[in-house]
Amino acid sequence: MVAAVLIILAFVAYRYLVDDNSSDDPSSSIAVQTEAATNTSTTIETPAATPTPSDPDTVILTREYPWLIPSAEVMELQELLGIAADGLYGPGTREIHVATLEANGLPLDGVPNVPTGCNIVISEDICGVQIGNLMDIAIPAITSGLGSPTQEAGWYTDCGTQYRTIYWGSLYVDFTRSEMTEPKVDRWGIRNTFHVINGWEKVFPGIVRFPESPLVDWNPNEPDEPISITEVIVPGGPLIVPEPALFEEAVGAPLLYNFSTGLFMFQTADYFAIFSEYSGEPPGSEETEFVWEFTDTLRQCETPVTQE
Numbered sequence: 178m179v180a181a182v183l184i185i186l187a188f189v190a191y192r193y194l195v196d197d198n199s200s201d202d203p204s205s206s207i208a209v210q211t212e213a214a215t216n217t218s219t220t221i222e223t224p225a226a227t228p229t230p231s232d233p234d235t236v237i238l239t240r241e242y243p244w245l246i247p248s249a250e251v252m253e254l255q256e257l258l259g260i261a262a263d264g265l266y267g268p269g270t271r272e273i274h275v276a277t278l279e280a281n282g283l284p285l286d287g288v289p290n291v292p293t294g295c296n297i298v299i300s301e302d303i304c305g306v307q308i309g310n311l312m313d314i315a316i317p318a319i320t321s322g323l324g325s326p327t328q329e330a331g332w333y334t335d336c337g338t339q340y341r342t343i344y345w346g347s348l349y350v351d352f353t354r355s356e357m358t359e360p361k362v363d364r365w366g367i368r369n370t371f372h373v374i375n376g377w378e379k380v381f382p383g384i385v386r387f388p389e390s391p392l393v394d395w396n397p398n399e400p401d402e403p404i405s406i407t408e409v410i411v412p413g414g415p416l417i418v419p420e421p422a423l424f425e426e427a428v429g430a431p432l433l434y435n436f437s438t439g440l441f442m443f444q445t446a447d448y449f450a451i452f453s454e455y456s457g458e459p460p461g462s463e464e465t466e467f468v469w470e471f472t473d474t475l476r477q478c479e480t481p482v483t484q485e
Contacts, residue, residue, distance in 0.1 A: 238278055241287040242266045244324035245346065245380055265380065295322035297348065297383045300390075300447040300473035303365050312341075312352045312360035319345060323382040336476060344368075347379035366472025371419035373465045381417075385471070389413040390445035397435040397442050404444075411445050419467050421452050448473045 295304035304322035328344035347369035395404040432441035
């Protein structure tokens with residue numbers, strides 16, 4: 178009997194302790210929500226004023242710009258963007274220009290497209306354009322690869338043939354036409370002048386490479402003598418350098434002087450290199466210029482006779 182009473186008393190005490198400690202304390206979850214609510218804030222941003230079309234900075238930002246053509250307008254844009262102002266609209270200028278336009282809600286109409294690029298290998302097709310392709314097809318194809326032309330001339334007559342020359346930086350393309358044929362590609366090449374003080378006159382539209390090619394044994398002062406292709410292979414790659422001595426070292430052969438033209442020339446089975454030097458006044462002064470041309474075809478005369 179006593180044992181039963183003790184068991185009952187123990188059970189009652191146990192129930193009392195369990196009920197006393199099992200109550201939920203809601204204060205912790207409420208504190209977390211309160212803390213979260215306390216730390217949550219709403220930031221109200223005041224929208225920036227929308228630039229107006231007549232605003233001078235807006236005019237500069239929304240103008241149309243050509244790709245890699247030196248201009249004072251591009252320099253003005255670069256100064257506004259706070260970057261180095263060299264007057265050439267290239268990838269770096271385009272990236273910051275686009276970001277600035279988008280940040281101000283301005284249209285991108287004036288931003289030039291990035292050229293897709295194409296391999297520039299002397300004596301090979303240029304941007305998929307072949308010798309003999311029609312001019313109306315060639316110009317858009319080259320422009321898509323190298324950007325907008327930097328210099329265009331009208332038609333002129335040279336050696337009895339009508340020519341038109343268009344430049345993409347230092348890369349030129351000669352077109353020909355006649356009464357019987359539509360304008361078409363005649364040849365292309367690289368023509369540039371290196372100024373000792375200021376460097377290259379024209380922009381190279383890309384890395385210019387040369388093919389491996391057998392050296393030609395010839396005498397530029399004896400045009401009637403036959404030429405012979407030797408077994409000496411001139412290395413390929415990017416061989417354009419300003420100084421003639423460095424070029425001769427790169428190709429492993431000398432430039433030969435042509436007394437009738439006053440030009441130094443170098444020939445392989447695939448291309449010509451033509452060089453001339455203007456020493457300035459007085460000779461040897463800092464105004465020295467090195468003039469280079471690289472092409473796979475020569476004209477009989479290089480100076481235009483008449484301009485139309």
